[in-house]
Amino acid sequence: MPTNLKGRALAVALGSAAILAMSAGLGFAQTTMPMPMQMPMKAAQPQTVASTPNAMFMKNFNFTPTELTVKAGTTVTWKNLDGEPHTVVNDAGLFRSAALDQDDTYQFKFDKPGVYKIFCGIHPNMRATITVQ
Numbered sequence: 787m788p789t790n791l792k793g794r795a796l797a798v799a800l801g802s803a804a805i806l807a808m809s810a811g812l813g814f815a816q817t818t819m820p821m822p823m824q825m826p827m828k829a830a831q832p833q834t835v836a837s838t839p840n841a842m843f844m845k846n847f848n849f850t851p852t853e854l855t856v857k858a859g860t861t862v863t864w865k866n867l868d869g870e871p872h873t874v875v876n877d878a879g880l881f882r883s884a885a886l887d888q889d890d891t892y893q894f895k896f897d898k899p900g901v902y903k904i905f906c907g908i909h910p911n912m913r914a915t916i917t918v919q
């Protein structure tokens with residue numbers, strides 16, 4: 787009797803091991819399958835330019851984002867992504883960039899807290915606000 791039970795237990799153990807191996811194989815197949823699906827999502831990530839910290843872009847004749855909040859002492863970078871030139875001009879005359887061609891950048895360090903309005907000297911309807919805390 788005891789040997790008979792042992793034999794049964796072994797058969798059960800072998801059977802479940804086979805099932806485990808099969809499901810492990812399936813699991814492997816399932817985890818490898820979605821991989822190509824994730825690729826386009828990862829490639830799309832660099833397009834979220836608006837979320838770059840301390841940076842403002844000129845794109846499609848707009849500042850992006852139009853409102854940016856930074857801490858005092860922060861250097862803000864503007865980058866023109868358009869094929870047309872843009873400038874960064876402060877309403878109060880604190881700073882004024884040269885004409886920025888495509889992919890050109892301009893930087894200004896905001897030392898004092900306050901609300902700084904800017905516009906493009908070439909396209910004055912392009913406006914944005916930098917809030918310095």
Ligand SMILES: [Cu+2]
Nearest residue numbers: 872906908909
């Ligand atoms: Cu412009």
